[in-house]
Amino acid sequence: QVQLVQSGAEVKKPGSSVKVSCKASGGTFSSYSFSWVRQAPGQGLEWMGRIIPILGIGNNAQKFQGRVTITADKSTSTAYMELSRLRSEDTAVYYCARDKGGSSGSFFEYWGQGTLVTVSS
Amino acid sequence: QSVLTQPPSVSGAPGQRVTISCTGSSSNIGADSDVHWYQQLPGTAPKLLISGNNNRPSGVPDRFSGSKSGTSASLAITGLQAEDEADYYCQSFDSSLSGPIFGGGTKLTVL
Numbered sequence: 033q034v035q036l037v038q039s040g041a042e043v044k045k046p047g048s049s050v051k052v053s054c055k056a057s058g059g060t061f062s063s064y065s066f067s068w069v070r071q072a073p074g075q076g077l078e079w080m081g082r083i084i085p086i087l088g089i090g091n092n093a094q095k096f097q098g099r100v101t102i103t104a105d106k107s108t109s110t111a112y113m114e115l116s117r118l119r120s121e122d123t124a125v126y127y128c129a130r131d132k133g134g135s136s137g138s139f140f141e142y143w144g145q146g147t148l149v150t151v152s153s
Numbered sequence: 154q155s156v157l158t159q160p161p162s163v164s165g166a167p168g169q170r171v172t173i174s175c176t177g178s179s180s181n182i183g184a185d186s187d188v189h190w191y192q193q194l195p196g197t198a199p200k201l202l203i204s205g206n207n208n209r210p211s212g213v214p215d216r217f218s219g220s221k222s223g224t225s226a227s228l229a230i231t232g233l234q235a236e237d238e239a240d241y242y243c244q245s246f247d248s249s250l251s252g253p254i255f256g257g258g259t260k261l262t263v264l
Binding site: 076081091093094132146 | 204210246252253
């Protein structure tokens, strides 16, 4: 069965960066794209961007352009999300998810357990 | 402010039927983009509930069903159970934003 296991919680200072990992198992890593979705405390879900490992490219939500870098390492079946210039509003649980595409839009078939990132001075 | 609009909360007694609406626009649901639904139990990651408007993944009870019409979609839950108490999110694709979008989420309370 497909499993996405994320790295542990992080506490960061404003202005710094955080890198969260997501190790996939139970499927062919390069056959799918992987997205990152975040959820601020008590708030809804927000898509940040995705990576297509087989191509090494992806796209990000306009809101995060220039601050988020999503990469993938095919040799370890791991996706990464790095968010820079952190501010307090970036405090959230960050989820990775495996995309499943369709002709009318993709969805998130499997999810990681989430990684809490706390930004505080 | 989410691009897709959901009611903040709905409630129902055990055994009843409830529906959760998801309203979009001509750049997402109305542009023939599929709608998908997720269930998020307290303290856990979201779980895919309905894909492609009305398809249930393996393991999801047939008490859950989805529909779509025009610029809106709905999730229906019949035979409400205490374990259904959770947050529910709709998701689609927006052509103007060139990416996936979510509704603000609906908290379902089983009375």
